[in-house]
Amino acid sequence: MTHLVSVITPVHGPAAPYLADAYSSLTQQEMPPGWDWEWLIQEDGETEDVRPHVPEDSRISFDQGRHGRAGMARTMALARARGDLVKVLDADDKLTPGALLRDITVLTEHSGIAWTTSRVLDLLPDGSTVGFEGDPPAGPIAQGAVLERWRTHNYRAQVHPATLCARRDLVTALGGWMALPSSEDTGLLMALNAVSTGWFIGECGLLYRKWPGQSTAQDAHHHEAERRARMKIIEERAEALRELSAWHL
Numbered sequence: 001m002t003h004l005v006s007v008i009t010p011v012h013g014p015a016a017p018y019l020a021d022a023y024s025s026l027t028q029q030e031m032p033p034g035w036d037w038e039w040l041i042q043e044d045g046e047t048e049d050v051r052p053h054v055p056e057d058s059r060i061s062f063d064q065g066r067h068g069r070a071g072m073a074r075t076m077a078l079a080r081a082r083g084d085l086v087k088v089l090d091a092d093d094k095l096t097p098g099a100l101l102r103d104i105t106v107l108t109e110h111s112g113i114a115w116t117t118s119r120v121l122d123l124l125p126d127g128s129t130v131g132f133e134g135d136p137p138a139g140p141i142a143q144g145a146v147l148e149r150w151r152t153h154n155y156r157a158q159v160h161p162a163t164l165c166a167r168r169d170l171v172t173a174l175g176g177w178m179a180l181p182s183s184e185d186t187g188l189l190m191a192l193n194a195v196s197t198g199w200f201i202g203e204c205g206l207l208y209r210k211w212p213g214q215s216t217a218q219d220a221h222h223h224e225a226e227r228r229a230r231m232k233i234i235e236e237r238a239e240a241l242r243e244l245s246a247w248h249l
Contacts, residue, residue: 001034002035003034003036003084004085005035005036005085006082006083006168007037007038007089008042010042010044011050012050013045017053018091018092019050019055020053022092022093023039025096025207028097029098031104035104038060039061040061040081042065042073043064044065044067044072045067063076063077069181070184070185071180072179074184075176081168084168086167086168087164088161088163093209094123095206096207099118100165102116102203103118114170114196115167115192116165116166116199117159117161117199118201118202119131119135119163119201119205120163120206120208121208122207123210125210129207134158137200138202139199140199141159141198141199143194144194147190155227159189160206162206163206164192174241178237180230183230187237191241
């Protein structure tokens with residue numbers, strides 16, 4: 001029996017040319033015995049801009065849908081997922097060698113761990129990379145720890161949601177990604193941490209591409225009133241989930 005990790009990628013037209021690099025990083029992954037990946041690409045919209053950039057591979061599933069931002073595209077892709085695990089990969093990012101192997105190893109060898117994140121390097125337009133200071137120690141991340149630090153540090157998490165790998169049943173139970181114009185991946189990270197224990201992998205698992213067309217580079221992403229609203233609902237949902245989790249325990 002082959003186990004699957006479902007790699008979920010939302011994409012819109014400007015980012016579509018980067019799918020080739022993302023695919024190359026997937027094909028270079030070393031998989032544990034008995035494991036393979038499927039790649040679920042979901043266009044945010046119904047244009048002719050993305051399909052030409054989707055590689056021909058039987059492990060790839062491509063679909064389109066009404067425009068609703070990345071959160072909706074991710075969740076629509078989740079509906080097609082068959083894997084035991086769900087892995088995030090944005091269209092313009094690249095996995096590092098061994099990333100999936102490390103995720104799967106942690107989640108199969110530690111039954112009490114529900115999700116993983118890993119170290120990230122920014123990939124700059126000139127091809128150079130830049131790291132971050134302040135990564136947590138490698139190993140378990142206690143339930144609620146990411147949420148608490150995030151809200152006491154100007155809503156900046158010490159682990160990157162673009163590196164998430166999580167048990168699919170839990171992601172589904174939490175409703176997938178939040179219906180937000182952005183920060184929907186942060187919303188899922190906080191929800192996961194509110195109800196479960198995670199794990200930080202100290203090796204770099206992702207090259208996070210910096211380019212002018214990325215959503216986080218747009219002025220709208222930094223609109224203060226919208227940001228406050230996003231952070232407020234992310235925090236309130238996570239707190240409600242944590243209270244429900246504690247009550248059921």
